[in-house]
Amino acid sequence: MKRTWMTSLLITAVFILLGIGGMIFVQQKIPSQLEAVSILDQPVPEEEGEPVNKSNQEIIYESQKLVVQIELDNGTIGSGFLYNDQGDVITNAHVVANAEEVNIVTVDSKEMTGKVIGISRSTDIAVVRVPELAEQEPLSIQEKDNAPLLTEVLALGSPLGLQNTVTRGEISGLDRNFELTPFRYENVYQISAPISPGNSGGPLLNGETGEVIGINSAKLGEESIGFSIPVSNILPIVRKWSKSPMDDLPEFPELENGAEVSNQQTDADQATYLIQYFYDSINQGDFVAAYSLLGSDWQESTGYEQFREGYYNTLSVSLDNTVADPEGEEIQVTAIITAEETVDGEVEIKKYKLEYVVAYENDQMMILSGKGEEME
Structure with missing residues (x-):
């Protein structure tokens, strides 16, 4: 009787020890295995700074909302694009020359007033501040000049007043230099995307990433050869104007009659x-x-x-x-x-x-x- 009692006690103790051991295994070993599996299942984070390729249709739709038509009282029509969250629009100096305020028309027909806060007499670049565009997410800028020859590009703007126009082409030449009084164009892109008066100031986009790589600025005669100022070349000056707007704007007597074709949009x-x-x-x-x-x-x-x-x-x-x-x-x-x-x-x-x-x-x-x- 006593031996039976001892045997039962021993068996009970063994079961208790096994139960404790099992609990320790479940609490320590199993969670570590589950954690390892969950880590493997987590998506691998993408490397930052790598632009994502998009379709032309996606790029055009996303960008058009941030490209505007610029109109002056003298009939001049040009283009521009939002580049920061202060409502600042980059355009060409010859588009807004001799004006302090301009009319801005967005792709959805909203009209608003913009004030010229910076303009250069040597580089064909200017900045217009549009308070109603503030706090909108601007176009993505390619800050480094690394667009090689034959890069696919999209040119957006309002050629001949035809707002919301897109043309496609390639970078067909690099480091072009020339003068169009009073401006000097240095190290600009030559592009095959057709542009016309009214395109001036509009963005040149990388056709794969949608990033702004240039500002469409000039055209060679009747040929389908255009020129775009690399945006990386002018970022320091436009950022300076955005931080500290110019008190006095220079005059352009040689551009008194307007530089663009005055085809007013009806x-x-x-x-x-x-x-x-x-x-x-x-x-x-x-x-x-x-x-x-x-x-x-x-x-x-x-x-x-x-x-x-x-x-x-x-x-x-x-x-x-x-x-x-x-x-x-x-x-x-x-x-x-x-x-x-x-x-x-x-x-x-x-x-x-x-x-x-x-x-x-x-x-x-x-x-x-x-x-x-x-x-x-």
Whole structure:
């Protein structure tokens, strides 16, 4: 009886020791194994400073919002782009010469006033401060001049007043030097992307990363040869102006009549671009931007969620044709679109004819109403 009792006690002690050992193993060994697995499962962080390649369409859509048209009272039209979060826009000196204030038009037709805070008489560069653009994320700048020959480039701007225009090409020459009174252009890029009057001051983008590498500044005669000032060359001076704006601006008597072609953009042109921007936003999935282009009455009758649901089955939209017809203070814009839609799980291609009414509302051009029908 006593031996049986001793045996039971011994067995119980063994089980207790095994249980304690198991608990120690679970508490110490297993968590360390789980931690090691979780570390392996974590994504490897990307190296900082390496630009990410993007499609041309992504680059164009993201950049156009930060490229503006610059207009002067003498009819001069040029371009510029936002380069910091203070609302400062880089452009060419010959675009804003002899002006203290200029009119700024954004891609979504907002008009605002900019003040010239810095301009050079030797280098064709200037900075315009636009308070209403402050705190927006600016375009990404390639600060080092390392764009080699044959780099794919995109030139953005408003050639001949045609806002929201993009041309594509390559860097076809390096370190070009020449003079156009009163400016001297040194070590500039030669580009094959077609540019015209009105492109001046617009950004030259790296076609793979979307970074600004230059400022489109000049063209050789009637040839498709343009020149762009490397942005890395002028960053020190433009940053100095942004930090300490010039008190007195130099005069340019040789540019009194304006340096660009004065092809003023009409309201009909602007209405057409507004509809184009609307569908660009839809295609990029930026429904907030598209919705913001609608007039107050339309937004009041159609909430954002309802507007968004209207495009739930839309995969893409291409704008085939637009015709703008001014009628008094309103502009009737007729658009023919081709839409790729999902219907009962199948992809179908449909054509629509849409009619929009575009007009100014609180000094900003908006899409007041729209209706459409499917075409056979």
